[in-house]
Amino acid sequence: MSTRALSTIAGLVLAAGCATTPPEAKLPAEIGIIHTATPAGAIVMATTKPVAVTAGQHKLTVISLPDGTERRAIDLGDRSGDALTIAPDGSSFAIGDHSGGITVWNTETGQVRFDFKLRRYPGLLVFSSDGTRLATAAQGDLVQVLDAMTGKLVATLGAPVGGTSALAFSRDDALIAAGDGDGAIRVYDAHTGTLISENRDLLMVPLAVAFTADGASVIAGSGDKVLTFIDARTGKSTRRWERTSQPVAAIEVSPDGKSVATVFMKAENMLEPDHSLIRELSSGAVQLDWLPRAMPIGGKWMSDGRLLVVLPGADGLHLWRLR
Amino acid sequence: VENRDVPLSRRDLILKCAAMGALTLAPGVSIADALAWADPQKGATKPPTPWDEIGPFYKRNAPHEAQLRAAGDKGLPLSVTGQVFDTRGQRLEGATVEIWQADDAGIYDLDGYRFRAALVADRTGTYGFESIMPGHYPARVCQHIHYLVQAPGCKALTTQLYFATDPVFEGDPAKNFRKDPLIESADLVRRVKMTKTAAGNVANVTFEIVLERL
Numbered sequence: 001m002s003t004r005a006l007s008t009i010a011g012l013v014l015a016a017g018c019a020t021t022p023p024e025a026k027l028p029a030e031i032g033i034i035h036t037a038t039p040a041g042a043i044v045m046a047t048t049k050p051v052a053v054t055a056g057q058h059k060l061t062v063i064s065l066p067d068g069t070e071r072r073a074i075d076l077g078d079r080s081g082d083a084l085t086i087a088p089d090g091s092s093f094a095i096g097d098h099s100g101g102i103t104v105w106n107t108e109t110g111q112v113r114f115d116f117k118l119r120r121y122p123g124l125l126v127f128s129s130d131g132t133r134l135a136t137a138a139q140g141d142l143v144q145v146l147d148a149m150t151g152k153l154v155a156t157l158g159a160p161v162g163g164t165s166a167l168a169f170s171r172d173d174a175l176i177a178a179g180d181g182d183g184a185i186r187v188y189d190a191h192t193g194t195l196i197s198e199n200r201d202l203l204m205v206p207l208a209v210a211f212t213a214d215g216a217s218v219i220a221g222s223g224d225k226v227l228t229f230i231d232a233r234t235g236k237s238t239r240r241w242e243r244t245s246q247p248v249a250a251i252e253v254s255p256d257g258k259s260v261a262t263v264f265m266k267a268e269n270m271l272e273p274d275h276s277l278i279r280e281l282s283s284g285a286v287q288l289d290w291l292p293r294a295m296p297i298g299g300k301w302m303s304d305g306r307l308l309v310v311l312p313g314a315d316g317l318h319l320w321r322l323r
Numbered sequence: 324v325e326n327r328d329v330p331l332s333r334r335d336l337i338l339k340c341a342a343m344g345a346l347t348l349a350p351g352v353s354i355a356d357a358l359a360w361a362d363p364q365k366g367a368t369k370p371p372t373p374w375d376e377i378g379p380f381y382k383r384n385a386p387h388e389a390q391l392r393a394a395g396d397k398g399l400p401l402s403v404t405g406q407v408f409d410t411r412g413q414r415l416e417g418a419t420v421e422i423w424q425a426d427d428a429g430i431y432d433l434d435g436y437r438f439r440a441a442l443v444a445d446r447t448g449t450y451g452f453e454s455i456m457p458g459h460y461p462a463r464v465c466q467h468i469h470y471l472v473q474a475p476g477c478k479a480l481t482t483q484l485y486f487a488t489d490p491v492f493e494g495d496p497a498k499n500f501r502k503d504p505l506i507e508s509a510d511l512v513r514r515v516k517m518t519k520t521a522a523g524n525v526a527n528v529t530f531e532i533v534l535e536r537l
Contacts, residue, residue: 098504120507123376139376140481161479162377162471181377181481204382204433223380223433247379247433267380268430269461 028290028309028322034068035316036061042081043298043310043317046090047255051107052298053093054317055081060095062107066319072110083122087131092148096122100138104148114151128169128190135176137164143178145190155193158186166206170215175232177218179206185220187232197235201228207249207265212281213257221248221262241284246274252301254323259287261307261322263296271295278307278323288322369410369533373508375483378469380431385421385439391454398427398455400523403468403484405530406448409477414448415534418474422452424467429458444474456486456526464503465491470532477534484530485512 038061040054050065058079062072076095083096092113094104100118102125105111118138126135133154137143140163145155157164162181169176169190176190185199185206204223211218217238218230225247229239249265260281266274273295278288292311299309307323392400407418423439425431432438438457442450457466468484485496485506492499496512506512516527 120374140374161473162381162481165377165379181381183381183383203384205377205379207379223382225433265379267433270379271462 028288028320030318031321032066032068032319033313033316034063034310034319036063036068040312040317041297042084044084044086044093045298045300045302045308045310046086047088047300048303049090051086051090053084053086053107055084055095060084060093062093062110074105074110083125085125085127085134087127087148088129089131091131092127092134094125094127094134096125096136102136104134104151113149116146116151123163123165124167126167126169128173129171130173133169133173133190135167135169137167139163140181143167143176145176145193155188155191157188157193158195160184160186162205166209166220168209168211168218170211170232171213172215175211175215177209177211177220177232179209179220179222181205183222185209185218185228185230185235187218187230187235197231197233199228199230199235199237201230201237204247207247208251208262210251210253210260213253213255219251219253219260221251223247223267227251227260227262241279250299252299252307253281254301254307255303255305257281259323261299261301263299276309276322290322292320369408369412371410371535372472372480372482372531372533373510375481375507375511376505377471377481378483380433381421381423381469381471382433382436382439385423385436385441387443388440389442389450389452391438391440391452396427396455398458400525401454401456401528402451402525403454403528403530404449404451405532407444407450407472407474407532407534408448409474409534409536411536414446415444415474415477416446416448418444418448418450418472418477418532418534420444420450420532421471421473423469424454424457425460427455427458429460431460463505465489465506470530472532472534474534477536480532480534482532483511484528486515486526486528487512488515488526 038057038059040056043054045052052063052065054061058076060074079097081095082098086093096102098121100120102116104113120138123139124137134146134148142159143157143164160180160182164178164180166179176188178186183202187197202222202224206220206222208221218232220228225244227241246264248262250263252261261278263276264274266272273292276290279286294311296309297312301307309320311318407415420442444450465485466489470482473479487496491502497509500506500509513528518525
């Protein structure tokens with residue numbers, strides 16, 4: 001299996017580690033296609049290193065971005081990748097399979113750091129901002145925070161009814177925000193697992209949570225179709241943006257902390273794509289409204305300010321730049 | 324002297340009848356069986372209902388309304404009943420049974436509470452609701468109804484009810500239930516009994532819930 005070169009489109013120049021776009025280029029723009037020998041159903045991208053991992057057909061492939069060069073291929077045998085994640089610095093990546101098996105690899109060496117077993121298939125798999133911890137939970141179960149190098153249990157969070165459906169570390173890794181099945185947003189001390197605050201203003205299951213850059217607020221989205229801002233320390237709702245047409249399924253704050261990207265889920269058929277919005281955090285003003293032609297299989301706000309999204313295609317993975 | 328203000332329990336009655344030679348049991352039925360029938364809440368054990376995930380569309384504060392089917396609703400009328408027990412076989416009066424499902428077209432109501440309910444089990448642990456057979460949600464393999472069941476002293480349970488008539492199972496749910504990767508036990512796939520009423524056919528399903536004790 002090999003990953004082919006990333007082609008350039010529309011005159012965009014793909015330099016090492018950075019897709020540079022002429023100032024006059026209109027965004028969003030498709031900036032390349034990654035040709036993979038194995039069709040990928042998901043891709044995760046590091047934010048500070050030009051590396052990504054694709055998963056599909058029981059194989060993981062570590063590739064360089066943006067040239068798409070295959071760095072490593074891992075045969076998963078009969079394991080299915082139910083969850084896939086990579087540390088923001090690209091140092092480790094992990095999968096969770098349908099039987100609850102978690103494996104964490106060293107991206108550079110391809111060596112397995114550790115294996116871990118959940119009692120059923122994972123609902124969450126999230127690295128801390130510095131890549132040293134990994135939060136995971138079986139569907140419906142409590143969240144366990146592991147040392148990402150050794151697998152040693154560092155902390156456990158509460159065991160809410162319905163489990164935890166969304167989770168995020170603050171940028172300083174001091175806090176964890178959990179969106180729980182009972183509709184609550186809970187903030188924990190990431191080192192001890194101590195509950196710091198709770199918000200129960202949402203009626204529906206939170207589908208996405210993110211911290212603002214300063215860690216002071218949690219942004220939460222759900223089937224309530226509103227974006228709610230919550231004071232991380234007190235749990236009080238401080239702001240709600242106007243109602244949207246669909247549930248918010250993913251939230252990412254820009255590296256400079258000034259914008260927030262939200263991906264909506266088409267509730268009547270979550271297999272079909274829906275809009276992505278970029279909004280200014282301070283005012284809520286919409287900066288970009290984009291309807292992709294296919295359901296994105298990955299996306300990441302890179303540390304240099306680019307927001308990349310990957311769409312599947314018959315001829316490979318189509319890399320889009322939204323910012 | 325017997326205190327006539329205290330009625331005999333079924334268990335005491337059986338024991339007294341047995342002692343007096345006045346107890347006649349059907350072939351194959353022992354006194355122990357009869358005692359178990361008389362007092363199902365003692366010593367009985369029931370396996371807990373298998374777990375299934377809560378999904379993305381649970382909504383708090385659903386109405387306490389068992390009649391979910393309204394006039395004009397499309398879809399096969401569905402009547403679901405069951406009892407809520409703990410693993411010791413004790414009926415859980417007052418257990419809350421929250422259910423939510425897609426409509427006939429496979430769409431969930433996120434803006435309101437159509438096909439959502441929060442029911443309370445009665446003195447016998449019984450719950451029930453009148454609905455329609457849910458449609459196939461596009462991102463899921465099988466028709467299903469979500470449950471969140473809670474009772475004091477018991478672990479909360481999220482699970483889902485599936486239907487043996489679902490074409491996905493090809494008439495053999497025990498063999499084919501894993502066609503939906505979210506179904507971890509064939510026990511969640513229940514038989515559907517069709518009855519005819521003046522208003523037309525109704526699908527009837529019994530779904531007993533057993534909660535683990537804390």
